[in-house]
Amino acid sequence: MTIVTVERCPNYHGEAPRQAIERALEPLGGIKAFVKPGQKVLLKPNLLRKAAPEEVVTTHPAVVKAVAELVIAAGGKVLIGDSPGAAGPHTRNNLIKLHRGCGLDRVAEETGAELALDTAQEIVSLPNGKLVKRIEIVRYALEADVIINLPKLKTHCFTLLTGAVKNLFGLVPGLIKPTYHAKFPDVNDFSTMLVDLMEFVSPALTIVDGIWGMEGDGPNGGTARELGLIIVGTNTAAVDVIMSRIMGMDPLLISTTRQSVERGLLTGDLDAIEVRGVKLSEVIQSDFVIPPGRTNAFPGWAVPFMPIAKYLLSTRPRIDRKKCVGCGDCERVCPVDTITMKNGKAQIHLSNCIRCYCCHETCTHHAIDLIRPLFQKIFV
Numbered sequence: 001m002t003i004v005t006v007e008r009c010p011n012y013h014g015e016a017p018r019q020a021i022e023r024a025l026e027p028l029g030g031i032k033a034f035v036k037p038g039q040k041v042l043l044k045p046n047l048l049r050k051a052a053p054e055e056v057v058t059t060h061p062a063v064v065k066a067v068a069e070l071v072i073a074a075g076g077k078v079l080i081g082d083s084p085g086a087a088g089p090h091t092r093n094n095l096i097k098l099h100r101g102c103g104l105d106r107v108a109e110e111t112g113a114e115l116a117l118d119t120a121q122e123i124v125s126l127p128n129g130k131l132v133k134r135i136e137i138v139r140y141a142l143e144a145d146v147i148i149n150l151p152k153l154k155t156h157c158f159t160l161l162t163g164a165v166k167n168l169f170g171l172v173p174g175l176i177k178p179t180y181h182a183k184f185p186d187v188n189d190f191s192t193m194l195v196d197l198m199e200f201v202s203p204a205l206t207i208v209d210g211i212w213g214m215e216g217d218g219p220n221g222g223t224a225r226e227l228g229l230i231i232v233g234t235n236t237a238a239v240d241v242i243m244s245r246i247m248g249m250d251p252l253l254i255s256t257t258r259q260s261v262e263r264g265l266l267t268g269d270l271d272a273i274e275v276r277g278v279k280l281s282e283v284i285q286s287d288f289v290i291p292p293g294r295t296n297a298f299p300g301w302a303v304p305f306m307p308i309a310k311y312l313l314s315t316r317p318r319i320d321r322k323k324c325v326g327c328g329d330c331e332r333v334c335p336v337d338t339i340t341m342k343n344g345k346a347q348i349h350l351s352n353c354i355r356c357y358c359c360h361e362t363c364t365h366h367a368i369d370l371i372r373p374l375f376q377k378i379f380v
Ligand code: SF4
Pocket: 319, 323, 324, 325, 326, 327, 328, 329, 330, 331, 345, 346, 362, 363, 364, 365, 366, 367, 368
């Protein structure tokens, strides 16, 4: 039986996150069911970019701290690590700045957890990979005895959901990630790669920071939304199903969820996923703002007319020249090198743009708008 627990957590203060996580873990056997004394436990938060906790872009340090305390109390050794593309190249200095900016240096000081600064990576084989047979992964993830996935509940302009499955993409080092966007510009192919990766990484547990989430143009430029929830499960894809439902979204709109069902990694009867804790119907946000999707949200009649339909119907990035400070971060992260700098401002050459929105995800100045074409507004 697949169980996902949902517990209320009013805020990030004091003992509230830890108590909510402990309650959510109870039906799964508590933290000791996952962590044995002496084990190396990697906590994998979503550290999309250097962002203060109140920006609601990253997994809140109070949630990371609560999980670290529980793991340490169970006798585990905690390592906290992520390698976002928006932090630039996967270097020790960039990681130090990232951890400090996201408030994780204090978590390490207060709990004794270690922050992952090892930049070594390995190419691993994915024996069950459908699309990807080999992939680069940070070495510390391979050395961990247990991986606990700590995503943030957010929308995503490309995949619709920044959920449990997608959070694992952060184990692919820094600027290697955009190369996968270039290889797999179609959201379904990209999602196949994510499911290949999920099968390999196979986290023991996922604990979602849904106390404050993000709606609209997530994962970086959306609007903060208070939900007051912690969501916990052992089946990574099942956690995404429940997260989608809470966001008022059909779970099968998410390509990784559809593919997890097709590959037998998740029950095809999504109603058979047992939700413990609060009643799901009480926490569904029917007015949650979901970004209009890409190919997976196109009407059926448009499919034979790809790529023209993509051009006419897909959301496109546009630089807001007043806000752009010319930092060049978007240029560095663009997987197809279609952003250049001119007179100290970024310029997007749309003819080559694959609509991955990595630039939008990266820009700390919110200088990249996402424009919905008229055809999309009418037909999608
Ligand atoms: S659009 Fe944003 S990321 Fe790109 S150069 Fe301007 S400020 Fe930097």
